[in-house]
Amino acid sequence: GAGVSQSPSNKVTEKGKDVELRCDPISGHTALYWYRQSLGQGLEFLIYFQGNSAPDKSGLPSDRFSAERTGGSVSTLTIQRTQQEDSAVYLCASSPGWGGGADTQYFGPGTRLTVL
Amino acid sequence: SQQGEEDPQALSIQEGENATMNCSYKTSINNLQWYRQNSGRGLVHLILIRSNEREKHSGRLRVTLDTSKKSSSLLITASRAADTASYFCAGRSSGNTPLVFGKGTRLSVIA
Numbered sequence: 001g002a003g004v005s006q007s008p009s010n011k012v013t014e015k016g017k018d019v020e021l022r023c024d025p026i027s028g029h030t031a032l033y034w035y036r037q038s039l040g041q042g043l044e045f046l047i048y049f050q051g052n053s054a055p056d057k058s059g060l061p062s063d064r065f066s067a068e069r070t071g072g073s074v075s076t077l078t079i080q081r082t083q084q085e086d087s088a089v090y091l092c093a094s095s096p097g098w099g100g101g102a103d104t105q106y107f108g109p110g111t112r113l114t115v116l
Numbered sequence: 117s118q119q120g121e122e123d124p125q126a127l128s129i130q131e132g133e134n135a136t137m138n139c140s141y142k143t144s145i146n147n148l149q150w151y152r153q154n155s156g157r158g159l160v161h162l163i164l165i166r167s168n169e170r171e172k173h174s175g176r177l178r179v180t181l182d183t184s185k186k187s188s189s190l191l192i193t194a195s196r197a198a199d200t201a202s203y204f205c206a207g208r209s210s211g212n213t214p215l216v217f218g219k220g221t222r223l224s225v226i227a
Contacts, residue, residue: 035217043159059214103208104161107158108158
């Protein structure tokens with residue numbers, strides 16, 4: 001079946017511009033995560049959606065970052081007034097739920113963002 | 117904040133040898149998972165071990181969990197060049213909290 005997809009795969013933008021990154025999770029998965037990974041580094045948790053609960057935004061680095069998940073499916077991560085330090089690979093993952101085996105996360109291929 | 121911290125940060129071994137990576141975590145967990153990442157892009161789930169389990173096997177992978185020491189280890193037996201990747205542990209605290217990843221171990225298997 002179809003996995004998690006992300007678009008675009010690569011995005012180059014100029015400092016100060018806004019960008020939108022899209023994530024299509026696996027159908028039926030109730031949990032969706034956004035992470036950021038800088039070159040050679042680990043994953044930095046950004047935001048987490050679980051069903052109809054309020055999202056956990058505790059990982060968002062600044063108020064320039066926001067995310068939505070419409071209809072419990074597609075999610076968009078928006079970065080306003082991009083800065084060079086925002087350059088990274090942005091990874092999206094979905095899971096069937098949370099707790100036990102439902103926790104297994106399925107990752108998309110990521111969006112590589114470069115801010116010039 | 118990061119739940120898991122892998123050790124070593126980098127590991128280089130010969131093909132056929134075993135590779136052992138360790139993970140320590142800070143708070144109580146519901147489960148702990150290991151993921152592999154090739155070429156700096158998407159991660160692939162390897163194995164999940166629950167807090168009431170001590171050891172789990174999957175093919176050439178063996179994972180142990182010691183909740184008293186808040187640590188886990190991933191053993192890859194008879195390593196292959198294709199095992200070259202970064203390996204991450206990730207833990208979820210009890211309750212509706214997000215899965216949090218460590219910084220990873222970069223494994224290089226030399227043919």
